[in-house]
Amino acid sequence: AVDVLRRIDEDGLQPNDVSYREVFKAAAKEGNSGICSRVWNEAISRKRGQYDIDFSPQASDFELLATSYWGDIQKTTNHTVRLDFHTKLLDVYEDVQTHSSERGMHCIDLKELEQNHNIMLMLLRSAVSVVLTPWKSDRDANEHEQNVRQRVRATSIAIEIAGIFDGVHIGRLSTVDGKTKKALALARNWMLSDFV
Numbered sequence: 001a002v003d004v005l006r007r008i009d010e011d012g013l014q015p016n017d018v019s020y021r022e023v024f025k026a027a028a029k030e031g032n033s034g035i036c037s038r039v040w041n042e043a044i045s046r047k048r049g050q051y052d053i054d055f056s057p058q059a060s061d062f063e064l065l066a067t068s069y070w071g072d073i074q075k076t077t078n079h080t081v082r083l084d085f086h087t088k089l090l091d092v093y094e095d096v097q098t099h100s101s102e103r104g105m106h107c108i109d110l111k112e113l114e115q116n117h118n119i120m121l122m123l124l125r126s127a128v129s130v131v132l133t134p135w136k137s138d139r140d141a142n143e144h145e146q147n148v149r150q151r152v153r154a155t156s157i158a159i160e161i162a163g164i165f166d167g168v169h170i171g172r173l174s175t176v177d178g179k180t181k182k183a184l185a186l187a188r189n190w191m192l193s194d195f196v
Contacts, residue, residue, distance in 0.1 A: 015043070017055055024064035031071015033085065040065055044104040057104045059112040063119050065092060070122050083133045086126040087150065090157060093123050114164055121180050124161040128183040130154035155190060162187035 020043040027036035043055040069089040073082050095105035096113060114120060131154045135147050165184060176184075 015046070020055060021061065021064070024061060024068070028064040028067035028071065031068060031075055033065075033068040033072045033088070036065050036068035041103065055104065056107040059108055059116065059119075062092070062096060062105075062108050062113060063116060066119055066122060070126075073126070079133060083130065086129045086133075086154075089123065089126045090130065090154060093157065094153070117165075120161050120164055121176060121184070124158055124187060125180055125183045127154040127158035127161065128186055131158065158183070158187040159191045162191045166191075 020039060023039045024036055027033070027039070040057070040061075044057075046055070066089055069085050069092075073085045073089075076082055076085075092103065092105065094100075095103055096108045096110055099106040131151055162184060165188075
């Protein structure tokens with residue numbers, strides 16, 4: 001898919017939303033957030049045609065980006081690498097929450113995203129993983145402060161997502177795996193105990 005984009009560019013043509021989305025789909029299927037992020041950034045930064053129409057990502061595009069991060073998470077057992085991907089996934093979600101225009105996240109409808117249980121549960125698992133992953137060694141006070149902020153943010157996101165599922169019995173989530181159910185149960189406990 002990236003080769004197709006390159007050929008389109010070499011032929012003097014402009015990639016369009018369809019061509020970008022095909023790369024996102026391929027990167028999500030492969031679990032390659034590096035390609036997906038690079039092409040995402042290219043799509044956001046490129047003005048196309050005489051009308052300067054920008055690529056405007058949708059919730060479905062965010063799902064592909066998040067799925068590419070999740071694929072990278074699933075490919076490694078290295079906790080430091082997994083933590084890095086979990087953190088990056090939470091970073092892009094936070095960009096949607098804050099309507100950041102830097103990566104085009106201001107275009108994504110947060111309410112629509114919140115209705116996608118698969119994505120929200122993926123984000124929940126990432127947030128809980130960040131909270132539960134053993135701390136990186138604090139080399140100095142700044143690094144310690146960064147670790148604390150990262151955990152507080154992840155806890156807040158987990159509690160927020162647990163609130164979306166408030167009233168949904170865990171047993172009713174029949175297609176959800178055991179780890180995700182445990183993450184939801186933990187986040188619900190944090191929500192009830194004012195964990196943050």
